[in-house]
Amino acid sequence: MLLSLKTYICSNLKHTTLKMNHKQDTPLANHHISVDCVIVGFDGEQLKVLLLKRTFKEGDTETQDMKLPGDLIYQDENLDDAANRVLTEQAGIKRMSTVQFKAYGSRNRTDKERDIKWLENTANIKVERIVTIAYIALVKIPANASSFKVDGNELCWEPVVSLPDLAFDHNRIVGEALIHIRQMVTNDPIYMFHLLPHKFTALQLRTLFERIYGKTFDVRNFQKKLKQMKYVTPLEEYEKNVAHRAARFYRLDKVEYNRLRKLGLE
Amino acid sequence: MLLSLKTYICSNLKHTTLKMNHKQDTPLANHHISVDCVIVGFDGEQLKVLLLKRTFKEGDTETQDMKLPGDLIYQDENLDDAANRVLTEQAGIKRMSTVQFKAYGSRNRTDKERDIKWLENTANIKVERIVTIAYIALVKIPANASSFKVDGNELCWEPVVSLPDLAFDHNRIVGEALIHIRQMVTNDPIYMFHLLPHKFTALQLRTLFERIYGKTFDVRNFQKKLKQMKYVTPLEEYEKNVAHRAARFYRLDKVEYNRLRKLGLE
Known part of the structure; x- marks a missing residue:
């Protein structure tokens, strides 16, 4: 038996006391x-x-x-x-x-x-x-x-x-x-960047959007969306040692994000 | 003394028991x-x-x-x-x-x-x-x-x-x-209409917007905004017995609201 006798008695006493005190005949939650x-x-x-x-x-x-x-x-x-x-x-x-x-x-x-x-x-x-x-x-x-x-x-x-x-x-x-x-x-789109590494590819960002919103985004439309996000800066850095065409890296520009956010964002 | 002795003893016993049982020397919250x-x-x-x-x-x-x-x-x-x-x-x-x-x-x-x-x-x-x-x-x-x-x-x-x-x-x-x-x-703009009477004027809707967002809206801009809200229907009814020019009444079209909402609203 895991419960000590003290706890057992205590818990029963408590319910009785509450029952008596409260206007309705139901114990309060504790x-x-x-x-x-x-x-x-x-x-x-x-x-x-x-x-x-x-x-x-x-x-x-x-x-x-x-x-x-x-x-x-x-x-x-x-x-x-x-x-x-x-x-x-x-x-x-x-x-x-x-x-x-x-x-x-x-x-x-x-x-x-x-x-x-x-x-x-x-x-x-x-x-x-x-x-x-x-x-x-x-x-x-x-x-x-x-x-x-x-x-x-x-x-x-x-x-x-x-x-x-x-x-x-x-x-x-x-x-x-x-x-x-x-x-x-x-x-507040900033929360998305909590999930991404410091530098990320457009594919990573699009995949994250797709997972969060539970739907697929057309690649071209997403490229347009990405250009509209003035707080996402393309870098002069590219993936290395990849079998496919090396993708460009992007990063969040927090200063620009906060400036735009103050203006009411998009 | 409002506390019964039972409650008092009970509450002390409980804390002691918890203190002993828990790995840290702090009582759990109950x-x-x-x-x-x-x-x-x-x-x-x-x-x-x-x-x-x-x-x-x-x-x-x-x-x-x-x-x-x-x-x-x-x-x-x-x-x-x-x-x-x-x-x-x-x-x-x-x-x-x-x-x-x-x-x-x-x-x-x-x-x-x-x-x-x-x-x-x-x-x-x-x-x-x-x-x-x-x-x-x-x-x-x-x-x-x-x-x-x-x-x-x-x-x-x-x-x-x-x-x-x-x-x-x-x-x-x-x-x-x-x-x-x-x-x-x-x-979800529908929540705003929980606060309005069944029929309301543009002034009432604008005032509610101003109170919720804590800022003033220009009358002309708000009229444009109102026209964009396809789910707000102007009625052929006007205020009665008012000193100023009688204002038109509007109402929420729930069917249209739900249809637009499904399409992703604006």
Whole structure:
């Protein structure tokens, strides 16, 4: 039995007290709060999300599945600080800006048997319900980083179009994060460049547009679009050691971007 | 003493248990969760927010201030359901769509003396920290509805540009809600028409644009803009009993709006 007697009695006393105090005969919610981070990257081909491997027992056999990096928050911790702690502790990412996008608090989001067991094993507490505040972080995927370890935890980049069955409601959270990222990029295109390397080709930029908006762009039309983006500067640098015709590199001109943005952009 | 001994012991036991169980020497957060509703309306002149009057004691004198309609959620209540309950119970608004826009969980958002006392008096529990999930609802302000009562509670519409010092962090929540409403309208102009009467004049629409975007629009330019909005239909109806030249009425053509929206709008 994982629960101490103290916790058990405490949790029952609490409900009784609340029930008696409140005008309606229903206990108030007094639950755990967590943050979950949807860390999205782009490898030049696909949008990928960073997932943490989770080990749990199913009967006598040990199984693995995946979850978003995330954690319960501490008593004195602000939500944004908790998201940044998770990025650092669980994904090894420091000083990354995060965007809070939605709270998930459905009663049944912690109902799956394997999630209940895992919570009891790792947090060592009986969690009845967890309201999670979901964050987005857009990052550049380092070369050869399809999987790696941080503090003993295994992490891997998985394409967002073919995710396995994740823990809790994390498939839903990733799906809604992608819709939110599309809105973020539409409102403020700078977010797209968080996903690209410092120097990028027109093909990379077009592919990224296609992945974010979920549709294909005609090459000629995209070249026109690219010329209209006055804040994307063509460089006198070209790809090296490639089998096809070497493509030109471009980069974001942040000063010009901010100037145009102040004028109201396009 | 408002806290029962049971609650007091329980809360201390809980923290001790968590402290021992967790890998770090800091208790996990296990807090109350609330929803707060920023109900915004437009009276033809100003954007206004619906506020609830709150009575509390300061020394021996009873004082009043204002807060957003909001409440702690129940054990089995989903977040969206709680927001809708608050709209109905506290503002008398039924079947209104709400948009969740941000969670507020800073440790110091419940630190003000008058807020602590009020929480202890109304909820009859010692609330250490409340993470609140904030919702937006856009409504048409009924005529002559500057203040009214619902279930004994006094409510009033206050202009968003001149709000008094509200309870908790509700000034901040309203401020950020207005920025979010601007984004909502930019992404999907239909939200603007939630704020207008069924029939409206060009002046009303222009004034609403000016309030949402916080800048003035030239009359001629706005007439051009209005003509470009193919989903706004001019009617063969004009204002009656007005001192100035009677203005034409317009209305939203939802079918046309949805058709254009599918094509990608403008």
